[in-house]
Amino acid sequence: MSISHTSRSPAATAVSAMRALMLAALVLPLATAPAMADKAAVKRGQKVVDEWCRDCHVREGEKLTPDMAPPYSDLVAIPSRDRAWFEAFLEADHFPMTTFRLFDNEKADVVEWLLDLQKRQQGK
Numbered sequence: 001m002s003i004s005h006t007s008r009s010p011a012a013t014a015v016s017a018m019r020a021l022m023l024a025a026l027v028l029p030l031a032t033a034p035a036m037a038d039k040a041a042v043k044r045g046q047k048v049v050d051e052w053c054r055d056c057h058v059r060e061g062e063k064l065t066p067d068m069a070p071p072y073s074d075l076v077a078i079p080s081r082d083r084a085w086f087e088a089f090l091e092a093d094h095f096p097m098t099t100f101r102l103f104d105n106e107k108a109d110v111v112e113w114l115l116d117l118q119k120r121q122q123g124k
């Protein structure tokens with residue numbers, strides 16, 4: 001049996017197919033990683049909000065009483081409330097929201113949660 005040098009042998013074809021598969025296996029997890037990281041951040045953000053913000057803000061589905069701050073569903077529905085706005089908001093001290101201090105990573109997670117709520121609400 002002689003191996004032709006002018007056309008690709010079946011073995012060489014199999015090797016390049018293997019290479020393509022291995023490349024896909026390497027690249028795929030990288031492509032899905034950011035989406036998974038976002039989900040984890042949203043979850044962490046929800047925990048922060050549940051723990052630190054509920055003294056004043058009613059939670060999703062709770063009834064609004066006059067002494068409570070607006071629900072998040074209203075807050076994220078305000079036009080122009082986007083990532084940049086929420087990030088700036090959480091960096092600044094806002095009366096009467098001066099009683100909480102969050103770590104930077106917590107702020108980032110809260111922003112992810114707010115944006116996720118906004119997305120869910122807009123049905124995207």
Ligand code: HEC
Nearest residue numbers: 049052053055056057069070075078096097098099100110
């Ligand atoms: C001490 C009470 C209090 C706490 C604690 C509090 N808030 Fe607020 N928050 C308010 C009030 C009151 C408003 C409405 C203020 C206004 O409309 O000027 C508000 C407004 C907001 C707004 C909307 C601002 C706008 O104009 O769009 C966001 C977003 C927000 N809060 C997020 C949070 C998050 C996130 C936390 C927890 C980390 C939190 N708040 C904790 C009282 C509070």
